[in-house]
Amino acid sequence: MENISLDYSNSFVREHELRHLEEYISLAHHILHEKKGAGSEYLGWLDYPKNYDIEEFKKVKETALNIRKNSEVFIVIGIGGSYLGSRACIEGLNHSFYNQLCSEKRNGPEIYFVGNNVSSTYIFELLELIEDKSLSINVISKSGTTTEPAIAFRIFREYMNNKYGKEAKDRIYITTDKEKGILKEMSKNEGYETFTVPDSIGGRYSVLTSVGLLPIAVAGIDIDMLMEGAKEGMEEYSALDIDKNYSYQYALLRNILYRKGKDIEILASYEPSLHYFQEWWKQLFGESEGKDLKGIYPSSANFTTDLHSLGQLIQDGKRNIFETTINIEKVRKDIEIKKEQEDLDGLNFLSGKTIDFVNKKAFEGTLLAHTKGGVPNIIINIPEMNEKYFGKLIYFFQKSCAISGYLMGVNPFDQPGVEEYKKNMFKLIGKPGY
Numbered sequence: 001m002e003n004i005s006l007d008y009s010n011s012f013v014r015e016h017e018l019r020h021l022e023e024y025i026s027l028a029h030h031i032l033h034e035k036k037g038a039g040s041e042y043l044g045w046l047d048y049p050k051n052y053d054i055e056e057f058k059k060v061k062e063t064a065l066n067i068r069k070n071s072e073v074f075i076v077i078g079i080g081g082s083y084l085g086s087r088a089c090i091e092g093l094n095h096s097f098y099n100q101l102c103s104e105k106r107n108g109p110e111i112y113f114v115g116n117n118v119s120s121t122y123i124f125e126l127l128e129l130i131e132d133k134s135l136s137i138n139v140i141s142k143s144g145t146t147t148e149p150a151i152a153f154r155i156f157r158e159y160m161n162n163k164y165g166k167e168a169k170d171r172i173y174i175t176t177d178k179e180k181g182i183l184k185e186m187s188k189n190e191g192y193e194t195f196t197v198p199d200s201i202g203g204r205y206s207v208l209t210s211v212g213l214l215p216i217a218v219a220g221i222d223i224d225m226l227m228e229g230a231k232e233g234m235e236e237y238s239a240l241d242i243d244k245n246y247s248y249q250y251a252l253l254r255n256i257l258y259r260k261g262k263d264i265e266i267l268a269s270y271e272p273s274l275h276y277f278q279e280w281w282k283q284l285f286g287e288s289e290g291k292d293l294k295g296i297y298p299s300s301a302n303f304t305t306d307l308h309s310l311g312q313l314i315q316d317g318k319r320n321i322f323e324t325t326i327n328i329e330k331v332r333k334d335i336e337i338k339k340e341q342e343d344l345d346g347l348n349f350l351s352g353k354t355i356d357f358v359n360k361k362a363f364e365g366t367l368l369a370h371t372k373g374g375v376p377n378i379i380i381n382i383p384e385m386n387e388k389y390f391g392k393l394i395y396f397f398q399k400s401c402a403i404s405g406y407l408m409g410v411n412p413f414d415q416p417g418v419e420e421y422k423k424n425m426f427k428l429i430g431k432p433g434y
């Protein structure tokens with residue numbers, strides 16, 4: 001039966017190394033599942049694919065349908081875990097040029113993300129782009145206090161009020177804490193529809209809650225199948241036997257490689273549509289593990305594009321890197337390379353083959369080259385990129401991240417280091433109290 005699988009035969013990790021650490025996985029598993037570890041108040045995501053709020057899920061689907069009907073543009077305001085997961089899913093599963101398609105082909109609103117930076121140019125030009133188009137917005141912030149989305153919302157709130165007057169409130173959707181925070185207060189005062197970020201789920205683990213699901217459903221993606229995949233992952237990746245649990249294998253492998261001095265991990269992909277999935281993964285692992293002077297630096301590369309920029313360093317640079325490659329076995333679309341009468345470009349040797357055949361050979365060739373250069377490679381095979389595998393892959397990484405964090409001896413659910421830049425910025429911009 002087709003399934004997500006992991007291949008560590010090119011990782012230079014031998015089987016007995018996994019066996020030596022098997023007991024530690026078992027320990028980490030129990031600490032996690034029995035909620036005895038650091039940050040255990042943030043384990044709501046663990047059984048969420050089975051225990052999610054059905055009423056809220058229904059409301060997400062109804063609201064998404066409504067937005068799809070009455071809006072040409074949908075704006076998602078949020079940063080970090082409040083936008084990366086939905087963007088990853090939308091870009092990973094939808095047409096590569098979704099926003100540029102004509103409306104009949106797109107069959108849903110154009111979707112843009114803002115509030116994930118403080119670039120005035122970006123905000124200004126987005127406002128220019130959406131002029132004259134019907135609009136709905138979703139502001140997502142668990143805390144409600146994050147500066148980037150707060151500033152973007154102020155600008156877009158004014159824009160919506162000018163454009164729609166009293167009806168603006170029917171086009172503004174807020175995803176935030178159940179009862180506290182500025183956004184909740186504002187929603188009560190203004191009459192905005194709200195969605196909940198569960199207390200027990202931190203931002204980077206929240207893609208399968210309303211945080212991710214509303215934008216994903218607005219993009220026309222089947223969120224039932226997404227949850228179905230996550231549920232499958234939840235069951236499969238709870239097995240204690242590491243031979244049957246690829247998520248735990250991955251956690252173990254990266255810890256073994258880390259102890260051998262490999263402190264940079266590149267998540268590589270040969271599909272550009274996975275760019276934001278890689279960004280989501282970077283936050284997940286970076287915020288979860290990078291603390292107490294420890295952590296693997298999570299980076300990403302899109303091949304073959306980056307083979308022409310980073311390839312040299314990966315092949316020949318300092319040997320502190322390992323690669324994890326996401327291999328999509330069956331691509332969404334393929335193109336056959338045809339034979340030409342005159343073989344002017346010398347490519348007739350490829351006639352009858354497909355572009356994906358070349359891509360797969362590029363992957364094989366790169367794997368050979370990089371392993372020869374001493375770069376351990378872990379391969380995660382995905383049969384195809386559909387809703388179900390996407391949901392399962394999300395769960396795969398969330399589970400392995402929690403286990404990996406416990407193996408590393410850190411709290412995988414807090415992010416105290418993020419506050420430092422904020423304090424400085426607040427002081428510099430004159431925020432009261434700083």
Ligand SMILES: O=P(O)(O)OC[C@H]1O[C@](O)(CO)[C@@H](O)[C@@H]1O
Nearest residue numbers: 080081082141142143146203418
């Ligand atoms: O949803 P919020 O509270 O605006 O937070 C956004 C992001 O900011 C952080 O708190 C810090 O970067 C992340 O963990 C989170 O995903």
